[in-house]
Amino acid sequence: MSQNLRVLVYGVGLFLAFAAPACAADGGNGGLHFSAAIGAALTICGAGYGIGRIGQAAVEGMARQPEAAAKIQTAMIIAAALIEGATFFALIVCMGSNANYKPFN
Numbered sequence: 001m002s003q004n005l006r007v008l009v010y011g012v013g014l015f016l017a018f019a020a021p022a023c024a025a026d027g028g029n030g031g032l033h034f035s036a037a038i039g040a041a042l043t044i045c046g047a048g049y050g051i052g053r054i055g056q057a058a059v060e061g062m063a064r065q066p067e068a069a070a071k072i073q074t075a076m077i078i079a080a081a082l083i084e085g086a087t088f089f090a091l092i093v094c095m096g097s098n099a100n101y102k103p104f105n
Contacts, residue, residue: 040094054079
């Protein structure tokens, strides 16, 4: 695991560990709202990372085999579209779980 990814994972873990008492302070009603926001943020970060890796691999492949650039570009666009579709689905699930949040009971 790279150093940047390790720091990110530890940072998110510490953030969630320290935020748990704050979410429980209102009787447990705020945790769902908070988890939906964290889920949406992680979804976007994961999609950005995945599409970045696809782009990196595609550019390297095109540099090594310029004659296959059209096929590589087509496959890259299809893979990026599939990642975006999964990302939108995950965001809709996060927002849907947030729909029942009532801040003032």
